Amino acid sequence: MKWDMQTALWERVATGVALLFLLLFSYHTLDASQAWKDFFETSMLPFMEEPQIDESTLSSLTSQFEGAIQEAIPMKLSWIEFHGVLQDVQQKKVIPDLNYGSLYKTSDGQISFGSPRLEVEEDAHTLSEVSQQLESLSIPFLYVQAPYKLAPDQNQLPYQIKEYGNDNADRLLTALQEEQVPIYDMREGYFHAGMSQSELFFNTDHHWTIPGALMATRLLAQEINQYLDSDIDSTLFTEESFQFEVFEDFFLGSLGKRVGVSYSGLDDFTVVTPKFDTEFTVSIFNYGAWSTKEGSFSDAILVSDFLDPNLPVETNRYAAYNGDHEIIRIQNHEVKGKKILMIKDSYGLPIYSFLACGVEEVTALDLRLYRQSVIDFAKEYQPDIVLYLFNADAVGRGSFK
């Protein structure tokens, strides 16, 4: 009997603490006004305006509500940090993740995800149609396969886990070749350019580093020259022409945020700017209005707000290279010749920023935001070339529509 009494007493202590914890947690979750305001505006209001009582609408509403709770969690980053500590203590290399399924610590110590095998026929068809329509307008087209974090010829994931990002891209390129769509596969040149994995990609983010992107711009410029028989000065995009300022332990990328600093560590962030004189006009179109900025590379292209050391390390430093906008147009007043239209994903940010140093004008469209016809835009804009630049993980996801 005494045994039971002791247990019951301690059970009550534990219950009291657990209840207090759950109630406080609940209170602070409900108190997160921004998350609930967002939920109300983006989910509830549209539902209330046009109520649809069917399974998919109601299921989507409950999922969005659960998403709002995820956002409303008090001290979310601290919880994730604690989770990271637990993984680190266990020396784990595979971290379950809500969005990606799993995140991995690669053989290079970086955080990455693996892609599933995806069907690429629809993407190939979309790109082939774009290419044909541009050809009918006498505008050259080039699909540029940018790399993503995992190299095609080596398995960096733990336990020989199979991933298909590069395989998806290979199948897309094969399909495009069969359709005689001009392609440029940047991956081999990028991974074999003599830079280490951590120089090519952030440890905690899925993007390439800024020095990596500069090197990629050089490869791209050479390819454009070859393809168009043009004379963009590709020697411009070398280390000698640019200055590198390293901010140590400055950046926690999107993947690092999901596993915590203690597990992923922090990235250094290298700001790369031209040594030569530059003069740009940068026009940005968002939410139906244009805004314009003029000045040097650092003043007009670079968004130095993102590089403020006083901001938390979770700040998206990569966005310093001016993105993501529906339309961005960069006019270079120092160079004459070549007008490039780039259709891109987030890998394109530093590429159009650097490429603009070597041509007269670059305009970039982000298809996640720009919902009108690319062909109509190109017809009016009359570029010397239309580039589609997407990283390998974007393949098979309907990114080109």
Place this chain on the structure above:
Amino acid sequence: MLFSSLVFLTLFLPLTMLIYYFLKPWRQAQNIFIFLVSLFFYAWGEPVFVLILVFSIFLNWGFGLLLVNSTGKRTQRRIVLILSLVLNLGIMYYFKYHMFTLSIFKTWFPHLVIPFIRLPIGISFFTFQALSYVLDIYLGKVQANRNPFQVGLYIALFPQLIAGPILRYETIAEQINFRKENVADFSHGLVRFIIGLGKKVLLANQFALISEESVRRVSYGAVTPSGAWVGIVAYAFQILFDFAGYSDMAIGLGKMMGFHFPENFDHPYISVSVSEFWRRWHISLGTWFREYVYFPLGGSRVSNKGRVTFNLFVVWALTGIWHGANWTFIVWGIFYFLLIAIEKAIDYEKLLTSKGFSGWLMRRLGHFYTMTAVLIGWVLFRAANLRDAWGYLGVMFQQSLFQGLQPDARMILGENKVFFIAAFLACFPWIEWFSSYVPKTPHWLIFIFNLAKGIVLSIGVLFILIISMTYLIKGSYNPFIYFNF
């Protein structure tokens, strides 16, 4: 809605408990509140199929009244019973087995069109509970309840609505109106809930990742025999902690509201015979089949041994098919029928009771045999079809199995060592074993034992809660196997 979700833990549970205890002076209001909350709980995941649940409630409430009105009229009572069986099982058949049946007929009629029919979550659980209500009234074990909300409360009670334990009406009828909430039950219930949450989030979810990866790797031939064994052991842990964890949470939640549900799991992996395994695994389902199928068929109290075997066959074939519309489940059920029939035929369990070294050795060998059989059973249970199951078994029993732990198995074990150790330890009833060794005197020693146990348990439970919340907030993989049944 999942118990192991943030919406349940941060909003549903605290708000439900607050309002439930606010209504404590009014039992009927409490019951109606819990009934409505249970419908909301179900509708959160099944906004349309909640209508089927409501229909089932009113249908069986009606059958209960019809049985009362036909007291003394045997034929009329039988007709009501048969009608209730046909309608309840008919609904379950349509949603769960119709596609499967058509797919069998398609072999002979290739032009047959098979419609896609989505399975309502937990239909097998609430249908069996609803049937139990009608059957218990028919068998004269309980009175029919004239209040549809109370019948609804029994069928839809949210803690056990979608994954059991399957309550028989006679075990809970009294509690609907006369349960007593108290602090001891509430605190024991919350502790039990947290332990179940830990089993689900910290063990089952982690093993789900390992077992799914193993199945994927087998499908493209990238797994060794030892890797396949580690994969199926991971699945064995996943399904145990998934289901037993859910049962713990259900029992705990019930207790927080004053309900006392029967146990559903009793450390099944310590079993030394397959018969014992099934006395410890999904106890409420076994009890249901025993009470409503095996005993009415005559059970083992029939003179003809062939008839006993037939009764066993019926129960195990039904147990198999209850789990899903797939040949894998039917073969899985028959696999257990064969093992249990053989154990009965050779009086195997009697052999295990011998004393001394031979008895000890028999029990160790019995444990090894039982676990091997259970793991083979899980291969059948886990596979998408019999060919996949056969393929997986083929890898498990390749000759190179005897070359020791191969690299993939070593890596999985190394990566997940903490979880494997924790799961292994959690399979044994340490507290019961430990309690039996506590000396009766002196009192100060008992006091110290009690104090230490209390402190370790309290800290352990809070630790489990915090770590589970950490994993949930991180947003880890959170499937639940038994929702499919």
